[in-house]
Amino acid sequence: MPIGNLEVPVIGKNVVIAILVQSHILFATFIIGAVLIAATSEYIGMLTKQPKYERFARGLARFVVLLFASGAALAITFVLALVTLFPIFFTYLQNIFFWVFLVEAFMFLGQIIIVYAWYNVWDKLAYRKSLHVVFGFIAGFFGIMAMTMIDAVASYMLTPAAAPATDVGRVILNQTFIPLNMHRFVGNLSYVGFMVAGWAAWRYLHSTREGDREYFDWMGHWGLVWGFGFFILQPVIGYGYLKSIRESSPEAFNTIMMGDKAWVFNLLVIWLAVMGIASTAYFLHKLRFAVKPMPTVRKMTMGALAFMALFSLLNTIPFSGDIAPGIVLFGGAQFPLGTMYPYKYIGLIGLMLVGFFVLGLYLKATASGFVWGHASRWSQYALMSTAVTVVLTMMTMGYTRETARRVENNPGWLIYKCVTLDQQIVQEGCPAGGSIK
Amino acid sequence: MMDLALLVSLPPVGRFFLGFFAILFIYSSLLLFTYWISKEE
Numbered sequence: 198m199p200i201g202n203l204e205v206p207v208i209g210k211n212v213v214i215a216i217l218v219q220s221h222i223l224f225a226t227f228i229i230g231a232v233l234i235a236a237t238s239e240y241i242g243m244l245t246k247q248p249k250y251e252r253f254a255r256g257l258a259r260f261v262v263l264l265f266a267s268g269a270a271l272a273i274t275f276v277l278a279l280v281t282l283f284p285i286f287f288t289y290l291q292n293i294f295f296w297v298f299l300v301e302a303f304m305f306l307g308q309i310i311i312v313y314a315w316y317n318v319w320d321k322l323a324y325r326k327s328l329h330v331v332f333g334f335i336a337g338f339f340g341i342m343a344m345t346m347i348d349a350v351a352s353y354m355l356t357p358a359a360a361p362a363t364d365v366g367r368v369i370l371n372q373t374f375i376p377l378n379m380h381r382f383v384g385n386l387s388y389v390g391f392m393v394a395g396w397a398a399w400r401y402l403h404s405t406r407e408g409d410r411e412y413f414d415w416m417g418h419w420g421l422v423w424g425f426g427f428f429i430l431q432p433v434i435g436y437g438y439l440k441s442i443r444e445s446s447p448e449a450f451n452t453i454m455m456g457d458k459a460w461v462f463n464l465l466v467i468w469l470a471v472m473g474i475a476s477t478a479y480f481l482h483k484l485r486f487a488v489k490p491m492p493t494v495r496k497m498t499m500g501a502l503a504f505m506a507l508f509s510l511l512n513t514i515p516f517s518g519d520i521a522p523g524i525v526l527f528g529g530a531q532f533p534l535g536t537m538y539p540y541k542y543i544g545l546i547g548l549m550l551v552g553f554f555v556l557g558l559y560l561k562a563t564a565s566g567f568v569w570g571h572a573s574r575w576s577q578y579a580l581m582s583t584a585v586t587v588v589l590t591m592m593t594m595g596y597t598r599e600t601a602r603r604v605e606n607n608p609g610w611l612i613y614k615c616v617t618l619d620q621q622i623v624q625e626g627c628p629a630g631g632s633i634k
Numbered sequence: 635m636m637d638l639a640l641l642v643s644l645p646p647v648g649r650f651f652l653g654f655f656a657i658l659f660i661y662s663s664l665l666l667f668t669y670w671i672s673k674e675e
Contacts, residue, residue, distance in 0.1 A: 212653050219653075220660040263672050267664040461650075592657055596650060 236333025390424025395584020
């Protein structure tokens with residue numbers, strides 16, 4: 198029986214897949230990052246005997262267990278949509294990535310079993326805490342491995358290895374696999390950190406009991422340390438990832454950096470600016486509540502905030518008035534300080550260095566402690582803004598990477614230079630040669 | 635429906651934001667749902 202070619206009216210089938218995958222990723226990455234952060238927090242609670250870590254870890258684990266249903270439901274819906282809308286392409290994927298999908302399935306299974314076991318034996322293993330913490334880290338490991346397998350597929354679609362598609366090792370270890378995996382691993386932790394901070398801020402503003410206010414104030418700080426700490430690693434890891442795309446698929450790189458899709462990068466740096474400035478402003482505010490007053494550290498953080506704003510502003514200046522297709526300002530004239538080299542490099546490196554500096558100062562103050570429960574409303578709004586913008590960042594980045602294969606839609610690829618958007622095989626110029634058939 | 639068709643006929647920005655808001659809607663709905671089922675009272 199021939200396979201039908203289904204079309205989705207109005208929005209098209211590509212958008213259907215994009216919506217389902219991106220929604221799923223927002224849940225899946227949250228679960229992976231949250232399990233690792235919760236397990237680490239539980240371990241710190243075990244070492245320091247501070248009950249707030251235990252309360253935090255258990256609450257986050259509970260939320261993960263409940264969230265799993267939504268993430269898994271979206272995953273199944275996505276696979277169903279892929280099989281239905283792109284049946285030929287799915288067949289190629291299944292052939293190329295048989296072992297990857299097999300391992301992925303078992304990692305997913307392992308993750309489900311261990312995450313649920315981890316949460317359910319919390320009381321049972323109360324006196325064998327080390328073992329319980331190990332449960333959490335094993336659940337995190339399974340999640341990371343599942344993500345790694347999917348990253349092999351996603352990276353191959355953009356940068357297929359110059360080797361036969363039957364060479365499993367080369368297919369998995371394609372040119373952008375490791376940078377993508379690093380980028381996403383760090384991103385997961387940062388994303389969850391910011392989300393935790395935003396959630397804690399919301400709960401803080403709605404809490405009336407003194408104990409709860411102290412706890413949620415601390416939780417906002419704890420989330421932000423994770424979120425911002427991993428966030429400032431991303432410019433250098435992201436640069437490495439982009440560099441690997443440029444080396445393997447220069448046209449794809451040009452599409453997202455200089456072509457019709459360059460505007461998504463302008464959007465991205467706006468989100469980075471919000472997260473960087475809001476986090477630094479929060480740190481500055483929090484230093485007012487340091488148990489041991491630190492006026493010098495506070496002044497230096499104030500200077501860091503100014504530099505953070507300056508570098509962020511530099512990053513947001515677009516190359517020209519031709520902002521996006523159909524949006525032209527100032528007659529499309531080139532803007533001063535808008536070029537990638539050297540200004541955006543200065544901006545991104547500056548953002549990272551200031552980030553490390555301010556985090557170092559803040560952690561120094563953290564070591565002597567804070568008075569919790571007295572944070573201002575606006576500091577909590579700053580935390581909430583980071584939670585919102587980190588979601589927008591992930592969506593923008595997801596779109597950017599997937600759209601890199603479009604290359605002016607002429608023809609647009611499912612596997613770069615090998616399988617077109619309309620599921621046709623192209624052997625000429627395909628790095629895998631004639632092995633995809 | 636016609637307006638929607640017009641919106642998505644403005645690639646890529648129109649389609650981008652259509653998908654963008656659809657994802658935000660699905661994500662926030664499911665997060666709120668999870669929050670609601672997790673509330674103990």
